[in-house]
Amino acid sequence: NAGVMQNPRHLVRRRGQEARLRCSPMKGHSHVYWYRQLPEEGLKFMVYLQKENIIDESGMPKERFSAEFPKEGPSILRIQQVVRGDSAAYFCASSPVDRSTGNTIYFGEGSWLTVV
């Protein structure tokens, strides 16, 4: 679990600012998932990325949210013009290419975004 690194752990933004959340997957993992946990709600899928590709973004809000996973560097979840409703915990998870060994999925510690 400690292998998936997310930063920042806590982020405070004023309404209208941009928030950038970073996720470095475990070494050897090329699949990254972003999930959002709204206050007092369950976790919801946002987006699934592989290196340089968005595979599934069916859980992403249509506006203001974007995600990328470049060839080099961490995956970034970007929220433009944040609103109070964006306040949530954002979790990143990674998994290896080969799942045949039955490896489990690994989560980061989360990034807690507060919009004031």
Next chain:
Amino acid sequence: KNEVEQSPQNLTAQEGEFITINCSYSVGISALHWLQQHPGGGIVSLFMLSSGKKKHGRLIATINIQEKHSSLHITASHPRDSAVYICAVSRGTDKLIFGTGTRLQVFP
């Protein structure tokens, strides 16, 4: 109706008690996951199951594919087991569909 349902939503126990948390799902799955989340904390994967039963220390997870049901058991519960336990299912990839979680409090 949620695709993944957990019960109970809240659970309190005395230290040493045997605990069971249930999870039912309504979709075809490739695997079922049990996760643990401490308040304000990260998420830890406890088990990934596609059939049968797994055991790790005092934790046991079972799954019945035909009945689309899984259980997480904690034997000899301890206050440090207090956390939210989340059931999630995956369907081919690691895109997870989550239950709403079971909040467990174990009192000394």
